[in-house]
Amino acid sequence: MTLKIYGVAASRAIRPLWAAEELGIPYEHIPVHYQDTAALNAPAFRALNPNGTVPAIDDHGLVLFESLAITLHLARTRPEGGLWAASAAGPSQILQWTLWAATEIEPLARQWFHHTSFLPPEQRRPELAEAARAQLQTRLRVLDQQVEEQPYLLADGFTVADLNLAAVLQRLAALGGEHFPHATAWHQRCLGRPAAQRAMALRQLQ
Ligand SMILES: N[C@@H](CCC(=O)N[C@@H](CS)C(=O)NCC(=O)O)C(=O)O
Structure with a gap:
């Protein structure tokens, strides 16, 4: 099995x-x-x-x-x-970043995607796409700062927290990634992994 x-x-x-x-x-x-x-x-x-x-x-x-x-x-x-994380704090930090991805990032990223690409053109509302993109900027700044001095979200190295957030943020480049060089480099590190x-x-x- x-x-x-x-x-x-x-x-x-x-x-x-x-x-x-x-x-x-x-x-x-x-x-x-x-x-x-x-x-x-x-x-x-x-x-x-x-x-x-x-x-x-x-x-x-x-x-x-x-x-x-x-x-x-x-x-x-x-x-x-x-x-998974080897450190004592790691599992809690994995939950923190995963819930952040699910609640703070995914609804906005989804709203942007739906109103730029996914919905039939007549149902798209550009103002909703733009509002989502604008709200995402403060969150992306948080991510950018987190990975400014370490390669991944946790000091442990690459974990499922990175996988989850990088996957939720699969359209980072279109969501304003050019303003967040550390987040963009982190995203490329994650998505460039052979797996x-x-x-x-x-x-x-x-
Ligand atoms: N929160 C769920 C969302 C699942 C979801 O909406 N999946 C989409 C594909 S990415 C789907 O199956 N949509 C079909 C539908 O809503 O009918 C998860 O992360 O697994």
Whole structure:
């Protein structure tokens, strides 16, 4: 039995796929598309994720949804894989940055993306995109300062906190990255990792 990861790589499933690649875990990838309503509504899939969204995982019988919870789970249960923190403070800092990504960054990044690209043109409202981008600037300054004097969010080195935030901020360049050189360099360090590249290459296959 292997870990099963559901969801096309061109979705939030990139997060658990990247984590699995970092950890070197064997996994089976089931590329359910987020627009495939028949697949998302199938009883077998709803049993994995009652929200009818991707990603979901089945980790040897433990079924989970929520992409960032999944990456935390994978990192925490495979500490030898190096994504969890070795220091006493590290696990709490991982939660801090992951919740920050989920609550302070993702809603704004999503609003910007929806109103610039994702929604049909007639439903886009440029003022909402611009408002989200403007609000993100103060948050990006916080990130920029955090990685000004150390390469990753935690003193421990690269952890699942970096993976989660870098994945949530996948469109950093368009969100004002040019004003935040340390954040941009951090983002490039994260996405340039071989495991990230392998996970992103899965997008070409779908
Ligand atoms: N907070 C959830 C969001 C999941 C989500 O909305 N996934 C999108 C794809 S990235 C989806 O499946 N959308 C299909 C739908 O909403 O019908 C997570 O991080 O896993």
